[in-house]
Amino acid sequence: MLRPVHCVVPFKSSGCKTRLSSALSGEQRWQLAVAMLRDVLRTLRSIGMVTVLARPGMREDIIADLDATLRFSELELGDALNGFIDENTAAGWPADILIVMADLPLIREEDVLEMIRTPGGVVLAPGRGGGTNMILIRDSRFRTRYKGLSFAKHKREAEELGIEAGYCYSYRAGCDIDEPGDLIEILLHTNGESRALLERFGLRILESDGRGRLDQTQSNE
Amino acid sequence: MLRPVHCVVPFKSSGCKTRLSSALSGEQRWQLAVAMLRDVLRTLRSIGMVTVLARPGMREDIIADLDATLRFSELELGDALNGFIDENTAAGWPADILIVMADLPLIREEDVLEMIRTPGGVVLAPGRGGGTNMILIRDSRFRTRYKGLSFAKHKREAEELGIEAGYCYSYRAGCDIDEPGDLIEILLHTNGESRALLERFGLRILESDGRGRLDQTQSNE
Structure with missing residues (x-):
């Protein structure tokens, strides 16, 4: 039997995804951030309770x-998440906590289930470039360290606390969407709102010199 | 019972890995290419026969x-691989063919086994950015199309031939090492010759502005 899981998705609603600004306008980046969040939430629906941690002012x-x-919450990502873990601990740990980043439009239910089936007091799913894109917390002593290159920090945190860490290496969970080159992954490997939106923006993949790049045809936005 | 598999690893021995030139010298890039090939071959050892397809002149x-x-072989990557498939077909298909790129130092035996356990006349493992980092060929009609954004082409090739395609999404198999940012993946997620070499080159991960970058301390090469 799998233990109950409470999914937590932190979402930054202002100044988001600025590293995509060479490919998308501010309004387009906001729309993509929302579409990716919605794709993630649709995947998590079957897993358990889901809470989105957002900054005040986000439209419900x-x-x-x-x-x-x-x-x-007004708090920074890491502090908001750790506050959530504190409360879960105070409440007697009614469910394990699964932290899922909001910019993972590739993830599917099978990726999340693989995470949940991986043993460990904490399970870490790396993101490309040193981040941690999902964390499953079963041991109430664990706290996140989401500043900077978090994967090595989370690994060390578990070691220091004597918590056995599991690892879940997933192509799709590893693909957080930060830079223009990442958008190709959405077009190639997904079929949800994020992809539909990029296609509506007129983005498509072109080949030049044997390498892919994004091309933007006349947008109808 | 798993069917016998013949692994084929194409290796380019000259002018290799030029996109790493901002981080590594020509000699260092060559040493890294060899170390990555050796890491891949060590992983494939237990899987089946292994053939390295190289350009004439490579030191054995x-x-x-x-x-x-x-x-x-003097041929281009795709032609050399397709020639190999032709011969396997002419010989009565003694083993399925597993093509594995030589720049995947993260792969482990479990990743290759997952590939082999995935059903399909052909099984494709995507690489980040639209490539195809592993292909398992069980249907002798399939030929590779390794120019450019190959993942979509290989998918289409299977469709056109009426071959059922399986997909193997793997974080580690998806990490081909092409650009300086990819080297972080070796330092974080491997423990073989490639990592030892990068450490010998004095490469290490530094954090600045909450993001990782590579730093090269005085090299002892």
Whole structure:
């Protein structure tokens, strides 16, 4: 039997995804951030309770149809997540906590299930470039360290606490969308709202010199 | 019972890995290419027969201890591979063919086994950015199309031939090492010759502005 899981998805609603600015306008980046969040929430629906940790001011209606609880916090990502873990601990740990980044439009239910089936007091799913894109916390002593290159820090945190860490290496969970080159992954390997949006923006993959690059045809936005 | 598999690893021995030139000298890039090939061959040892397809002139001794057959070809990557498939077909298909790129130092035996356990007349493992980092060929009609963004082409090739395609999404198999940013993956997620070499080059991960970058301390090369 799998233990109950409470999914937590932190979402930054302002100044988001600035590293995509050479490919997308501010309004387009915001729309993509929302579409990616919605793709992630749709995947998590079957897994357990889902809470979105957002900054005050985010419009609730953008995810109203996706069975997630919206919760506002002024805190930085790491502090907001650790506050959530504190509360879960104080409440007697009713469910394990699965932290999932909001910019993982490639993930599928099978990726999340693989995470949940991996043993360990904490399970880490690396992101490309040294990040941690999902964390499953079963041991209430663990706290996140989401500043900078977090994968090595989370590994060390588990070691220092004597918590056995499991690792879940997943292509799709490893693909956080930060830079223009990452958008190709959405076009090639997904079929949800994020991809539909990029196609609506007129983005498509062109080949030049045997390498792929993004091309933007006349947008109808 | 798993069917017998013949692994084929194409290796380019000249002008290799030029996109790493901002981080590594020509001699260092060559040493890294060899170390990555050796890491891959060590992983494939337990899987089945292994043939390295190389350009004429490559020194045989660099992989002499790793149970692989070295085979020379003047042909381009795709043509050399397709010639190999032709011969396997003419010989009555004694083993399925598993093509594995030589720049995948992260792969482990479990990743290759997952590939072999995936059903399909052909099984494709995508690389980040649209490439195909491993292909398992069980249907003798399939031929590779390794120019450019090959993943979509290989998918289409299977469709056109009416071959059922399987997909193997793997974090580690998806990490081909092409650009300086990819070297972080070797330092974080491997423990073989490639990593030892990068450490010998004095490469290490530094954090600045909350993001990782490579730093090269005085090299003892």
